[in-house]
Amino acid sequence: xxxxxxxxxxxxxxxxxxxxxxxxxxxxxxxxxxxxxxxxxxxxxxxxxxxxxxxxxxxxxxxxxxxxxxxxxxxxxxxxxxxxxxxxxxxxxxxxxxxxxxxxxxxxxxxxxxxxxxxxxxxxxxxxxxxxxxxxxxxxxxxxxxxxxxxxxxxxxxxxxxxxxxxxxxxxxxxxxxxxxxxxxxxxxxxxxxxxxxxxxxxxxxxxxxxxxxxxxxxxxxxxxxxxxxxxxxxxxxxxxxxxxxxxxxxxxxxxxxxxxxxxxxxxxxxxxxxxxxxxxxxxxxxxxxxxxxxxxxxxxx
Amino acid sequence: xxxxxxxxxxxxxxxxxxxxxxxxxxxxxxxxxxxxxxxxxxxxxxxxxxxxxxxxxxxxxxxxxxxxxxxxxxxxxxxxxxxxxxxxxxxxxxxxxxxxxxxxxxxxxxxxxxxxxxxxxxxxxxxxxxxxxxxxxxxxxxxxxxxxxxxxxxxxxxxxxxxxxxxxxxxxxxxxxxxxxxxxxxxxxxxxxxxxxxxxxxxxxxxxxxxxxxxxxxxxxxxxxxxxxxxxxxxxxxxxxxxxxxxxxxxxxxxxxxxxxxxxxxxxxxxxxxxxxxxxxxxxxxxxxxxxxxxxxxxxxxxxxxxxxxxxxxxxxxxxxxxxxxxxxxxxxxxxxxxxxxxxxxxxxxxxxxxxxxxxxxxxxxxxxxxxxxxxxxxxxxxxxxxxxxxxxxxxxxxxxxxxxxxxxxxxxxxxxxxxxxxxxxxxxxxxxxx
Numbered sequence: 084x085x086x087x088x089x090x091x092x093x094x095x096x097x098x099x100x101x102x103x104x105x106x107x108x109x110x111x112x113x114x115x116x117x118x119x120x121x122x123x124x125x126x127x128x129x130x131x132x133x134x135x136x137x138x139x140x141x142x143x144x145x146x147x148x149x150x151x152x153x154x155x156x157x158x159x160x161x162x163x164x165x166x167x168x169x170x171x172x173x174x175x176x177x178x179x180x181x182x183x184x185x186x187x188x189x190x191x192x193x194x195x196x197x198x199x200x201x202x203x204x205x206x207x208x209x210x211x212x213x214x215x216x217x218x219x220x221x222x223x224x225x226x227x228x229x230x231x232x233x234x235x236x237x238x239x240x241x242x243x244x245x246x247x248x249x250x251x252x253x254x255x256x257x258x259x260x261x262x263x264x265x266x267x268x269x270x271x272x273x274x275x276x277x278x279x280x281x282x283x284x285x286x287x288x289x290x291x292x293x294x295x296x297x298x299x300x301x302x303x304x305x306x307x308x309x310x311x312x313x314x315x316x317x318x319x320x321x322x323x324x325x326x327x328x329x330x331x332x333x334x335x336x337x338x339x340x341x342x343x344x345x346x347x348x349x350x351x352x353x354x355x356x357x358x359x360x361x362x363x364x365x366x367x368x369x370x371x372x373x374x375x376x377x378x379x380x381x382x383x384x385x
Numbered sequence: 386x387x388x389x390x391x392x393x394x395x396x397x398x399x400x401x402x403x404x405x406x407x408x409x410x411x412x413x414x415x416x417x418x419x420x421x422x423x424x425x426x427x428x429x430x431x432x433x434x435x436x437x438x439x440x441x442x443x444x445x446x447x448x449x450x451x452x453x454x455x456x457x458x459x460x461x462x463x464x465x466x467x468x469x470x471x472x473x474x475x476x477x478x479x480x481x482x483x484x485x486x487x488x489x490x491x492x493x494x495x496x497x498x499x500x501x502x503x504x505x506x507x508x509x510x511x512x513x514x515x516x517x518x519x520x521x522x523x524x525x526x527x528x529x530x531x532x533x534x535x536x537x538x539x540x541x542x543x544x545x546x547x548x549x550x551x552x553x554x555x556x557x558x559x560x561x562x563x564x565x566x567x568x569x570x571x572x573x574x575x576x577x578x579x580x581x582x583x584x585x586x587x588x589x590x591x592x593x594x595x596x597x598x599x600x601x602x603x604x605x606x607x608x609x610x611x612x613x614x615x616x617x618x619x620x621x622x623x624x625x626x627x628x629x630x631x632x633x634x635x636x637x638x639x640x641x642x643x644x645x646x647x648x649x650x651x652x653x654x655x656x657x658x659x660x661x662x663x664x665x666x667x668x669x670x671x672x673x674x675x676x677x678x679x680x681x682x683x684x685x686x687x688x689x690x691x692x693x694x695x696x697x698x699x700x701x702x703x704x705x706x707x708x709x710x711x712x713x714x715x716x717x718x719x720x721x722x723x724x725x726x727x728x729x730x731x732x733x734x735x736x737x738x739x740x741x742x743x744x745x746x747x748x749x750x751x752x753x754x755x756x757x758x759x760x761x762x763x764x765x766x767x768x769x770x771x772x773x774x775x776x777x778x779x780x781x782x783x784x785x786x787x788x789x790x791x792x793x794x795x796x797x798x799x800x801x802x803x804x805x806x807x808x809x810x811x812x813x814x815x816x817x818x819x820x
Contacts, residue, residue, distance in 0.1 A: 162439040165449075207394055209395075246424055255496075255500055255503075255505065256480075257503060257504070257510060258504070258509070258510035264494070312465070312508065343436075349431075364396070365396060366390065366396050366400065367391060367394060367396070368394040368398035368399060369394055369396065370393060372394045372395065374588070375588055375651075375652070375655075376392045376394075376651075376654060376655060377588055377655075377660065378583075378585050378588060378589070378590055378655045378658060379392050379654045379655055379660065380392060381657055383390065383658075383660070
């Protein structure tokens with residue numbers, strides 16, 4: 084019973100606040116409709132420029148960009164007066180004013196959303212990748228390195244992991260040395276991939292930060308551990324699912340509308356509480372199980 | 386109480402049944418085959434005999450390698466997904482031949498055991514223990530059904546009540562392993578009668594066994610009630626609330642427990658075309674006092690419709706039927722006459738000598754149509770239609786008769802004899818002297 088209360092009460096509380104906020108801003112906008120639409124279009128253009136710099140998440144934004152974002156946010160949700168309803172957007176705008184980069188805020192707020200998506204894929208759809216960490220970390224690393232170099236490095240790591248699985252699976256040495264050897268393999272493959280793409284001018288390696296590259300190598304530890312435990316078909320399955328989740332996460336993180344929405348209505352993140360509780364109490368069949376249990380299900384429907 | 390009609394999925398199994406009913410300590414015990422085995426042996430539950438255990442490298446070096454000539458099995462205690470298990474069919478002069486025909490020397494075996502100890506086959510590569518157990522010789526009944534590999538029976542037991550059962554038949558496709566992922570057959574079993582129902586392989590319905598062309602439905606498993614009781618007792622001893630118990634039928638020992646699984650798979654539902662969830666919910670809030678009561682309850686609650694028509698009464702056998710006698714390591718098949726006219730079983734004297742049966746000093750007084758006499762006797766245990774019978778047989782010269790053995794009334798408990806003579810069996814029966 085207590086689960087139902089939490090799942091029903093929390094969304095109602097949450098949904099009231101953005102709606103009332105929207106109602107608040109709607110009235111003044113209506114009276115100044117003409118003026119507002121003109122300035123809105125202008126600021127949208129500016130905003131797009133700002134959001135184009137998204138991919139450089141490792142670099143903090145300039146003051147000018149910060150101000151455009153702030154004014155845009157204020158236009159959408161005025162937080163001049165702190166109240167119960169606008170506490171969270173107030174906090175966000177306060178943080179931006181204090182100098183926290185918007186990119187950082189967006190990423191931090193969206194991580195739980197990515198985690199929830201991975202959870203939903205596992206418990207509702209029935210596709211599980213390599214834990215929670217690997218797909219999320221991969222999508223952030225992809226974001227940090229930009230698309231082309233990111234995918235080249237990802238491909239190098241997956242191939243290196245598969246190759247080391249092939250060599251090490253039956254090799255009679257203990258676990259940790261195996262992982263260390265596979266890391267050597269990953270490093271060599273990465274170096275080769277970076278050199279080749281640098282020669283052909285695919286990637287500007289000079290602008291590439293070392294941290295995402297290191298993160299990639301460290302993630303290969305988890306990937307190889309899973310690879311060594313499973314048989315070949317399972318390995319391919321988990322790889323495909325993990326890549327799919329990582330790319331899905333990357334697309335969400337780079338989706339401008341979602342980023343803006345997160346900054347304007349940050350409380351929507353709290354919706355993840357009831358969603359996760361509901362998923363955590365879902366005891367029906369996962370989607371893939373409907374295929375797996377075809378014979379029983381067919382028989383039952385007769 | 387309304388019960389859910391949906392199929393039991395992973396989410397429900399893990400959260401509603403494994404988490405509340407399988408304590409971590411019991412799960413840990415079930416995951417360790419060696420500890421499970423020791424506990425079962427201590428509780429007199431039949432399981433393949435333990436021949437050797439290896440905890441350290443020193444144990445391996447000090448081992449004498451005196452192993453049975455007719456085979457043995459090497460297993461890691463915490464092997465993952467059946468890896469690291471090697472079954473040997475023979476052992477001669479320090480060279481073992483595996484079931485699939487590969488040869489291993491002592492040195493190779495030692496290195497395999499070292500690998501096991503290093504954790505090459507356990508999850509997370511944790512250090513492990515190794516052990517050697519006797520090889521299960523498949524009973525003749527299963528040899529006909531499963532010509533490749535060793536068929537086993539999985540019974541899912543929930544708080545002393547067997548809730549669902551299936552037989553796993555290895556195929557060529559599954560490399561002779563009873564592994565459903567690889568394509569072994571899963572055959573559903575009616576809990577009330579032990580008669581097979583429907584079968585699936587890789588989520589598809591199957592009607593015939595690929596190798597033997599036998600129908601998958603309608604086979605009656607021998608010793609069914611014993612198996613249910615064994616499964617229920619095993620679950621009680623291991624302490625898991627929700628367990629999958631794997632049983633194989635040994636030609637000599639009958640049903641033996643192979644291992645216990647704390648996370649039983651859900652494909653058993655496909656084989657039985659029934660939902661585990663419905664059955665589990667039916668008995669979830671019941672407190673069953675003993676395994677025996679659990680088995681009775683299961684046979685009543687989870688009977689298939691057809692089981693009403695099946696008389697669980699005695700098995701009907703023809704007059705002439707093969708009897709299997711196990712002498713040391715070999716099984717000898719003898720054609721016997723099932724004779725309800727005779728009180729005791731009797732056997733040809735020469736045959737008894739050939740088999741090396743110890744003749745008892747005490748003689749038994751026999752009255753028969755041909756007169757009365759004192760006859761020597763011998764203790765003999767044999768298998769008749771899957772049932773193990775231990776008896777005292779009288780020894781007499783039967784060399785002039787067609788069948789070297791007669792099975793009498795005392796040993797025919799639980800069977801009915803069909804009096805007409807089959808076509809294959811000759812009319813020579815008439816020549817038999819009635820006792």
